[in-house]
Amino acid sequence: MSAPAEPVLSLRDVTKHFGGVRAVNRMSLDVPSGAITGIIGPNGSGKTTLFNLISGIYEPQAGEIVFRGRPIHGEPPHRVSMLGVARTFQNIRLFNEMLVIENLLVGMHAQLLSGLWAAGLRTRRFIAEEQSALQSAIELLEFFPELAGTHDTVVKNLSYANRRRVEILRALAARPALLLLDEPAAGMNTTEAAKLLRDIRRIRDRGVTVLLIEHNMSVISGVADHVVAMDQGEKVVEGSFDEVSRHPKVLASYLGSD
Amino acid sequence: MYALVALGYTLVYGIIELINFAHGEIVTFGAFVGLAVLAALAGTPLSAAATALPAAFLVSMAVTALLGVTLERFAYRPLRGADRLMALISALGASIFLMNAMMLAIGRDSKPFPAYLSEPVLQRGDLVVRQLDLFLIGLTILLCALLDLFVRRTRIGRAMRSVAQDQEAARMCGVSVNATVSITFVLGSAMGAAAGILNGLYYGVIRFDMGFLLGIKAFTAAVLGGIGNLRGAVVGGFVLGISESLIPAILAAPPFSVPEIFDYKDAVAFGILILVLMVKPSGILGEEVPEKA
Amino acid sequence: MNGPRAATWLLWAGPAFVLAWVLGFLLTPEVRGLAEPQDFAGLAGLAALAAIAWCAWRALDRRGLLTVFDEARHRAPAQFGLSVLLCAAVFPLILAQLGKYYWIHVGALSLIYVILAVGLNLVVGFAGLLVIGFAAFYGIGAYAAAIVTTEVGDLPHMIWLLIPAAAVLSAAFGVLLGVPTLRLRGDYLAIVTLGFGEITRIVFTNWDTLTRGPRGISGVGSFQIGGWNLMHPLDVGPLRLDGDTQYYYLILAAALLGVFLAHRLNHSRIGRAWVAMREDELAARSFGIDVARCKILAFAIGAAYAGVAGVFFGSLQGFVDPTSFSFLESVLILSMVVLGGMGSLSGSVVAAVLLVILPEKLQMLRDYRMLIFGLLMILLMIVRPQGLIPSRRRMLELGSRPG
Incomplete structure (x- = not known):
């Protein structure tokens, strides 16, 4: 394997069928720590299903998923999230009626501990905790200069690109070790997308391992350290971008569709 | 009869x-x-069962259909696509509105429903089968079959099923x-x-709020059969009808011997509902649907 | 605009205006029909009041004062709280001077509905769980108070213990209902809770040995402190406070506490989790929110509110019977939540008071009450789904202002 370091996440023979459809079939994968791994593949090749399996929304019928040495398949999503996996969704799923800052605070949900009584009595610890959460949320917001001054805007009033950005920040707010990005550049124009990819590299530089889905080859070329190509629920090839993009099967599926 | 009411629920739920x-x-x-209609025909030459009942059914079905469409137009359509x-x-508001409108128009008392087809066709000890019972079962099966045929075989039925699957896509295809x-x-x-008329014929009285209980029970039947599934609704209706009369009877007899259970007859239906929803929300004939992610 | 000062002024003027309006409303003659001159006077009075309320609202809205008011309210919550408290406290005293004792009773009742509406709003408005049989929890609280104080004997201070006990009991039923319905979709949940409400009512009606069936239970115990029974008149200097007035204050304290706690919850991790769950359950689950726990918590807390309200109701009326906890009662509470605005606590408070006092005046429309509620629900959903006072998500302020 070309993985430079101990993998953060390992998949072994993970399989998920829907009725007769094999969405993901005997998929094995190592996600190297501290790098950006890109998953490419045509629509319907099982990329998003793979994300849903990793984040616990689906339970695989076979195989195992190990995150930082700990099996996580079969754990409910909120448990997986608490262990350090955060994600975005292909079609943005923010809490639309809530403020930008509140979305980030929800992202921190797992790190906050105050329960019912603390909130009702407003204990000193509760105030301190809320205050520091608010502070880190505000700091986090500075990650994207485009979001300056939006903290008390209701999310649904933001532009599309900014909603994508908030969604990424919400995931970062959870302080994940592994960040799953499902087509983060979808719906953005070329300039915006290029900018976003630079931002994703900045995320990696903060020490977060990134696993990125993209079906557009050109988008992924500049950003991924490691690329995995999928088709029909199976891994076709993995390696550096150049290696993968020259693979005949990958060429075939992309020349066919583009 | 529950089957007929359940059909209404299942049909609407299945589509929207x-x-x-x-x-x-x-x-x-x-x-x-x-x-x-029956009251208007009383005393006229048309008051015989053979003429009065079909008239009542046809007029009532037509007028009620109109009410249904109006309801949809005003209370539901503006909210399609909303939360x-x-x-x-x-929908709850519409229910309360209609119930109270009928109460104001008709009054709080039960109204007697004229008896038709009450002659027994079969009598053996305590067991009496009236013409009405056969008519009820027959008509229920007939209407269910017609509806099933309509949805499966006609162009409009196909349109209905396509809208149920995906409204956007259906619209694209010109539906x-x-x-x-x-x-x-x-x-x-x-x-x-x-179903309303059959209910009246069967019990001999109708009341402005009878739909409340009937509605919930029929909904239970629809869920029992797997909501959105027409044949399931019919099966669910029969299952509910039978279990509703059997369960209290069983509990009242030894070895349970709790005659008070009859006071709780309606609670039994709700109990079944809650149980069914808890254990198998997809119904007895339903299929598992993968969660949309 | 000289912002802060104008705003502080508004904090006091607002509640005072509402108080004056409510008093004006109460003094308007009743509209019993359309025959007596009194009816027309009443109708004219009500129309004038409606016009005043509407004009005031528009004026506030147009001049941007509403936002200023909102800002001020959040900048100086203590002042606003004090102003509301003062107005609410003066209310029965003025009524007593005017000899309108009945309205003090209505005032106390409307405060019970405030507790109910706020509790239901936590479940429906925040957590997004449509619970229709809410009156069941209310009834459980009321019957608990009635049964314990009549059967066990009315020990002097026991009813105080019944408040937490009823809260816990109702919450337990809430959990009992919540656990099996966790996986249900919104519409199934609505039907199941409706069924639960009906079963509860049927049990109240038929469990003769415990609930005395449809005859109900009378002689529910009243609140006491030492030898002082809150139902007996009390002289404070020149003022004579009758039982209803004392109950009014008692329930006012409870209602304020309820609103206050709900407000705090709303601006905490739990409130955020509820709203997040309502907005997108899947996304919420992906961010460490244990949706199951959140839902059960919402059920339990909402039910506890209703249970407490039930104890006050039973003790205030001195009598409980199954009709007080019917389907229509649930609908009434739900109407309050919907009218006030889902997720809006102040909306629930205002709507609860309005929906209790309006029908008292419009006796003529009594029979049409439910008809109007039904229509109201449809129209509100279509025309103004956010309700009278839309909830505004805003920054939580804990001392320093961010960025």
Whole structure:
């Protein structure tokens, strides 16, 4: 394997069928720590299903998923999230009626501990905790200069690109070790997308391992350290971008569709 | 009879994924229209069962269908695509509105329903089978079969199923979603009207709020059969009807011997509902649907 | 605009205006029909009041004062709280001077509905769980109070213990209902809770040995402190406070506490989790929110509110019977939540008071009450789904202002 370091996440023979459809079939994968791994593949090749399996929304019928040495398949999503996996969704799923800052605070949900009584009595610890959460949320917001001054805007009033950005920040707010990005550049124009990819590299530089889905080859070329190509629920090839993009099967599926 | 009411629920739910809380009131309305027709025909040469009943059914089904469409147009259509919670509250509002409108128009008392087809065809000890019972079962099966055929075989039926699958896609293919939903309400309400009249004939009285209980029970039947599934609704209706009369009878007899259970007869239906929803929300004939992620 | 000062002024003027309006409302003659001159006077009075309320609202809205008011309210919550408290406290005293004792009773009742509406709003408005049989929890609280104080004997201070006990009991039933319905979709949940409400009512009606069936239970115990029974008149200097007035204050304290706690919850991790769950359950689950726990918590807390309200109701009326906890009662509470605005606590408070006092005046429309509620629900959902006072998500302020 070309993985430079101990993998953060390992998949072994993970399989998920829907009725007769094999969405993901005997998929094995190592996600190297501290790098950006890109998953490419045509629509319907099982990329998003793979994300849903990793984040616990689906339970695989076979195989195992190990995150930082700990099996996580079969754990409910909120448990997986608490262990350090955060994600975005292909079609943005923010809490639309809530403020930008509140979305980030929800992202921190797992790190906050105050329960019912603390909130009702407003204990000193509760105030301190809320205050520091608010502070880190505000700091986090500075990650994207485009979001300056939006903290008390209701999310649904933001532009599309900014909603994508908030969604990424919400995931970062959870302080994940592994960040799953499902087509983060979808719906953005070329300039915006290029900018976003630079931002994703900045995320990696903060020490977060990134696993990125993209079906557009050109988008992924500049950003991924490691690329995995999928088709029909199976891994076709993995390696550096150049290696993968020259693979005949990958060429075939992309020349066919583009 | 539960089967017929359940059909109305299942039909509407299957297409627009909304529990039509007001369906019970639609049934009641149908019963009152039927009663009005029968009362108008009384004393005329047309008062015989052979003429009066078909007239009552046809008129009531037509008028009630109109009510159903109006209801959809005003209370549901503006909320299509809005939050589910809002549509549900609107449906609940419609139910309360109709129930109270009928109470104000007709009064709080039960109204007697004229007796038809009450001659026994079979009598063996305690067991009496009236013409009416056969008529009820026959008509139920007939209407269910017709509806099933309609949805499966006709162009409109196909349109209905396509809207149920994906409204956007159906619209792209030239299906008018509004018209299709309206037709759904026509069919559902007409079935409800028939059920309302049968209910009146069977129990001999009708009341403004009878739809409330009937509605919930029929909904139970629809869920029992797997909501959105027409044949399931029929099966669910029969299962519920039988278990509702059997369960208290069993519990009242030894070895349980709790005669008080009859006071809780209606609670039994709710209990079944809750149990079914808890254990198998997809119903006895339903299939698992993968969660959309 | 000289912002802060104008705003502080508004904090006091607002509640005072509402108080004056409510008093004006109460003094308007009743509209019993359309025959007596009194009816027309009443109708004219009500129309004038409606016009005043509407004009005031528009004026506030147009001049941007509403936002200023809102800002001020959040900048100086203590002042606003004090102002509301003062107005609410003066209310029965003025009524007593005017000899309108009945309205003090109505005032106390409307405060019970405030507790109910706020509790239901936590479940429906925040957590997004449509619960229709809410009156069941209310009834459980009321019957608990009635049964314990009549059967066990009315020990002097026991009813105080019944408040937490009823809260816990109702919450337990809430959990009992919540656990099996966790996986249900919104519309199924609505039907199941409706069924639960009906079963509860049927049990109240038929469990003769415990609930005395449809005859109900009378002689529910009243609140006491030492030898002082809150139902007996009390002289404070020149003022004579009758039982209803004392109950009014008692329930006012409870209602304020309820609103206050709900407000705090709303601006905490739990409130955020509820709203997040309502907005997108799947996304919420992906961010460490244990949706199951959140839902059960919402059920339990909402039910506890209703249970407490039930104890006050039973003790205030001195009598409970199944009709007080019917389907229509649930609908009434739900109407309050919907009218006030889902997720809006102040909306629930205002709507609860309005929906209790309006029908008292419009006796003529009594029979049409439910009809109007039904229509109201449809129209509100279509025209103004956010309700009278839309909830505004805003920054939580804990001392320093961010960025």
